[in-house]
Amino acid sequence: MLADDFFRLAHDDTSGELRVHAQAAGWGLAAALLGELLYAGRIRIADGLVHVAHPAVPPADAVAHGIFDQIAAERTRHTVRTWLTFLSDDGYEQVTTRLIRAGHVRRKASRFLFVTWSTTYVPVDMKTAAWPVVRLAMGLRQRTPLDEHDVFLAGLAEATGLDEYLIRDADHRDWARGYLRHLLSTVSAPAAELLAHTRAAVGNALVAHHT
Amino acid sequence: MALTDPARPRQVSNVSTALARNRLGVPAVVFFVMAAAAPLTVVAGSATTGFAVTEFIGIAVAYLAVAVILAVFAVGYIAMSRRVVNAGAFYTYVAHGLGRIPGVGAAFVAVVAYNAMQISIYGAFGVVAATVLEVTFGWQVAWWVCALAAWLLVAVLGVRRVDLNGYVLGVLLVAEIAVAVVFDIVLLTHPADGQVSFAALAPGLLLSAGAVALLVGGIAGFAGFEMTAVFSEEAKDPQRTVPRATYLAIGIIGVLYGVSAWAMTVAAGPDRIVQAARDQGTELFFNLAAPHVPAALIDLGHLLFLTSLFAALLAFHNTVSRYLFALGREQVLPGRLGRTSRRTGAPKLGSLLQSATAAAVLILYAAAGWDPITHLFFWGGIGGGLGILILMAATSIAVVGFFARHRHGEPVLRRLIAPVLAALILTATLVVTVAEFGELLNIPNSSPVRWAFPAAYATAIVLGVGWALILRTARRSVYAAIGLGADSSTAAIRLSPTGTAQPDLIPGPAFTKTSPR
Numbered sequence A: 001m002l003a004d005d006f007f008r009l010a011h012d013d014t015s016g017e018l019r020v021h022a023q024a025a026g027w028g029l030a031a032a033l034l035g036e037l038l039y040a041g042r043i044r045i046a047d048g049l050v051h052v053a054h055p056a057v058p059p060a061d062a063v064a065h066g067i068f069d070q071i072a073a074e075r076t077r078h079t080v081r082t083w084l085t086f087l088s089d090d091g092y093e094q095v096t097t098r099l100i101r102a103g104h105v106r107r108k109a110s111r112f113l114f115v116t117w118s119t120t121y122v123p124v125d126m127k128t129a130a131w132p133v134v135r136l137a138m139g140l141r142q143r144t145p146l147d148e149h150d151v152f153l154a155g156l157a158e159a160t161g162l163d164e165y166l167i168r169d170a171d172h173r174d175w176a177r178g179y180l181r182h183l184l185s186t187v188s189a190p191a192a193e194l195l196a197h198t199r200a201a202v203g204n205a206l207v208a209h210h211t
Numbered sequence B: 001m002a003l004t005d006p007a008r009p010r011q012v013s014n015v016s017t018a019l020a021r022n023r024l025g026v027p028a029v030v031f032f033v034m035a036a037a038a039p040l041t042v043v044a045g046s047a048t049t050g051f052a053v054t055e056f057i058g059i060a061v062a063y064l065a066v067a068v069i070l071a072v073f074a075v076g077y078i079a080m081s082r083r084v085v086n087a088g089a090f091y092t093y094v095a096h097g098l099g100r101i102p103g104v105g106a107a108f109v110a111v112v113a114y115n116a117m118q119i120s121i122y123g124a125f126g127v128v129a130a131t132v133l134e135v136t137f138g139w140q141v142a143w144w145v146c147a148l149a150a151w152l153l154v155a156v157l158g159v160r161r162v163d164l165n166g167y168v169l170g171v172l173l174v175a176e177i178a179v180a181v182v183f184d185i186v187l188l189t190h191p192a193d194g195q196v197s198f199a200a201l202a203p204g205l206l207l208s209a210g211a212v213a214l215l216v217g218g219i220a221g222f223a224g225f226e227m228t229a230v231f232s233e234e235a236k237d238p239q240r241t242v243p244r245a246t247y248l249a250i251g252i253i254g255v256l257y258g259v260s261a262w263a264m265t266v267a268a269g270p271d272r273i274v275q276a277a278r279d280q281g282t283e284l285f286f287n288l289a290a291p292h293v294p295a296a297l298i299d300l301g302h303l304l305f306l307t308s309l310f311a312a313l314l315a316f317h318n319t320v321s322r323y324l325f326a327l328g329r330e331q332v333l334p335g336r337l338g339r340t341s342r343r344t345g346a347p348k349l350g351s352l353l354q355s356a357t358a359a360a361v362l363i364l365y366a367a368a369g370w371d372p373i374t375h376l377f378f379w380g381g382i383g384g385g386l387g388i389l390i391l392m393a394a395t396s397i398a399v400v401g402f403f404a405r406h407r408h409g410e411p412v413l414r415r416l417i418a419p420v421l422a423a424l425i426l427t428a429t430l431v432v433t434v435a436e437f438g439e440l441l442n443i444p445n446s447s448p449v450r451w452a453f454p455a456a457y458a459t460a461i462v463l464g465v466g467w468a469l470i471l472r473t474a475r476r477s478v479y480a481a482i483g484l485g486a487d488s489s490t491a492a493i494r495l496s497p498t499g500t501a502q503p504d505l506i507p508g509p510a511f512t513k514t515s516p517r
Helices: A002-010 A022-039 A062-073 A080-101 A126-142 A148-160 A173-184 A189-207 B014-021 B026-037 B039-054 B059-081 B090-097 B100-137 B143-159 B166-189 B203-207 B209-222 B225-233 B241-268 B273-292 B295-329 B348-368 B372-405 B412-435 B437-441 B448-474 B476-480 B485-490
Strands: A043-046 A049-052 A105-112 A115-123
Touching (some): A002 A126, A022 A062, A022 A080, A022 A148, A022 A189, A043 A189, A049 A062, A049 A080, A062 A080, A062 B014, A080 A105, A080 B014, A126 A148, A126 A173, A148 A189, A189 B295, A189 B485, B026 B039, B026 B166, B026 B225, B026 B241, B039 B059, B039 B100, B039 B166, B039 B209, B039 B241, B039 B273, B059 B203, B059 B209, B059 B241, B059 B372, B059 B412, B090 B100, B090 B372, B100 B348, B100 B372, B100 B448, B143 B372, B166 B273, B166 B295, B203 B209, B209 B412, B209 B437, B273 B295, B295 B485, B372 B412, B372 B437, B372 B448, B412 B437, B437 B448, B448 B476
């Protein structure tokens, strides 16, 4: 699933530490959750608004189903940005819940003086956890074709500032960057809109002086 | 699952409710804005230095006049802030209201102005910190050593994207205001000649050309108030919260500055304030109160003065680096500036550039032995204020231009009368300021130094306009996104099917601000 893969991109494959700052990870996960519904044909994105596709068939996955129901339950159509804001709030928890249920990560609380200071989600299997990074990094480095799922994932990496991390070992970074640009020019219009809003949301959070 | 199921009960939107929980009310917005204003920096720093350098006692009434002018300016500014994306930065208003070409000129002016403001504060910080170290520990430290120490801290915090926590800033702000109010009461109850003189508040003081030029110093003290508009997207009720917060912030700041400056003239005597300010510099506010309050309160005041200066340093540093970031995102400036550090999300390159500029200026001042208060703090502050004045004058004209094309159902007061009035006052002030700039800096009007800042801004405007013209012919997609800041990444999807940019930058449905209409 897209959000699972983005979670793996955004976290270290052994320690589970964040690779990007938490806000960017939140926006990226929110976009990935919407992306899952978009690529599954459950929602449409047009003119910056998120619509439920007809016929409205909820997806099988419990988390995706929940989000789909939330979108369907709204009386008015909200903007992509509104949904990103809404999902960035608890998207992290939703995705980790799904990963825990599937046995991919385990919760590790760092405690000191009986207080939980931070919670990390440590991957159970390093190979699975590292696979999305390896796949994208190889693809960008060797300029091999990627499927639409991975192109979108690469777009999320670009939007959240992870792209330079993916191509850090490339022999010709400029080629890799150029190839990434090319790949991103091939995504469908709704997905491009979703990616653009993610990128803008990550940037705006900085400009708007919030910590 | 039908979406228009008539049996579905009328319900409140879960999404709106959830998002509303995080929205800001009036007090929160006022706090955010005033924390950046750093009251003691202006009261103990700018006002006293203003007395000393300009030899003019009307500083008090000038602050009050500036508050009134800003309130008039804010009417149109706030009305427009609800209609444009990336609100909060003056250049976006210019880009939306007057066009992209002046917009880039305004952006370049802003970068120079906020840099000047930021770097100027190092002068005051260095001197005040050196004084505190000497009084407390008996250490003799040069001002520039303290300034460079602060510079290092700001540089590190800036790159690591550490903002001062909102609560910390809030506590400091309340403490600063409390100290200033207590001092004001003490000063006003201990007038110099046994009776309270209102000489410094006489409106007639504003009638001379020199006094009009002085308004620019007042404007520098309010820098940052424009940030209320940033919160229009996050305010509980954008129609009410932002205007109320803005006027409240302007009112509180204006009265605090005006009354404090007046109180100093009362306690020192209107005829002796200039000499006292020259002799005692930034210590004046504390020295005047010292005989009548416990020593601990004076120490606390000094400490808060330092934290106030430091908060202002960091706030302006972040403003500059974020401006550079937004311009980098638009690709108006090199795209590398639009990248953030992966782990911290800090606008790294912009932050480093600002720090490098500040370091160069500090080293120059230390090497040349120029006066940190007069030549750095005051001149830099006035120079920065001039840039903000240019931006505000351009913005108020832009508001008129914007509403001439898009009425949006705003009443005529907001879309025409107030912005025209603000534009006239600000432009007139600007003209007089440039004409009297030498007088303001207390150097002969024939001296070439008096042209340094006006020339710097003229250069910035020329470079910005020239660069925008190049972008228009050479890089149309970049040109189309000017004024969108971080939102520029969504510009491509706003291009019409023919591939040409839409005639204006009015947000499409996706960008409509959440205004309950």
